[in-house]
Amino acid sequence: MSEDAKIRIRDLYKIFGEDPQTALEAVKGGMGKPELLRETNHVLGLCDINVDIKDGLTTVIMGLSGSGKSTLIRHLNRLIEPTAGQVLVDGEDILEYGPSQLRDLRRRRMSMVFQKFALLPHRTVLENAALALAVSGVERGDYEKEANKWLDRVGLEGNAxxxxxxxxxxxxxxxxxxxxxxxxxEIMLMDEAFSALDPLIRTDMQDLLVELQGELQKTVVFITHDLDEALKLADHLVILNEGVVVQQGEPQHILLHPADPYIEDFVSDINRARAQGALGDDARRRSLGQGRRRRDRPGSDARGRDQHLRRRHLQELPGHQGRRSGRHAEDEGPRQGAGADQGLRQRHPHEDERVRGGGAFHR
Structure with missing residues (x-):
């Protein structure tokens, strides 16, 4: 495995149930996930995971619903404790950390972006953005300056x-x-961070991440069920199935050389020539830090840009007469109501297994 890895995952197992250590012996003896559940009433979450997450690159972890991808990312900051194995960050096994070291890891060395946003409703945009610095004891005048800088950078000028x-x-x-x-x-964990957004806004957010990553070169771990998203974002791609790593490597190599029928099925409908061109363009853009500039997009700020994309998408729908669509429109202004944060997802009538011609996993 690579010597320039920021995070090394070694022999990692996670078994859910009343007696995971006994179940672990059965799994190491060759028992699979269905048999383990049927015979012991334990659930195999992760099985013998070995992955290197390289410093300064984006590692995308992808799989079907129940494959273990969200379970895996939550081991990296110990939101979930493993049954066995190691998680090494900068060469230190974080499973040996005490409470103070673990707090420092979560506050200073790792950050997390959630699918459901996880914003504090009683705090302003600025206060939410500055939360890590505020709880660390930084003076308000200092953290306001830093928060405003990054709010402006992600297109939220004037919304603090x-x-x-x-x-x-x-x-x-x-x-x-x-x-x-x-x-x-140094490390950003992103658990299906864009899955709750409608397709056009989701694309805009992907472009923003590519642009920022090209400039900042953080170590990013990104979880997705969408193959198109994975191919766009990943420097290193890890595909899980039933808690096992099926294949990992460069996205283009996996696309052209699937190692398993499970993977072949999901890449079979991808236009390989087009995908290779897109992968090459994205790689060049990441290396040069030249993602599409946010301020060059329609609208003068994030709200105007998002609304422009929604309106354009609605206008292109067959039979659209200017009506609001519960499937495609989030809002026409500031949000109201607790349910408004549910974004849109393209769905297949057969259990979400694919969208866009077989190019996506469902959760």
């Missing part, structure tokens, strides 16, 4: 004094990204 319910879904997720950047952590 608003509250989360006044923002669209895309804007709320921008706050989540700004919060991760304000903490100045």
């Amino acid at each position: 004094n608003l509250y989360p319910h006044q923002l669209s879904g895309g804007m709320q997720q921008r706050v989540g990204i700004a919060r991760a950047l304000v903490s100045n952590s």
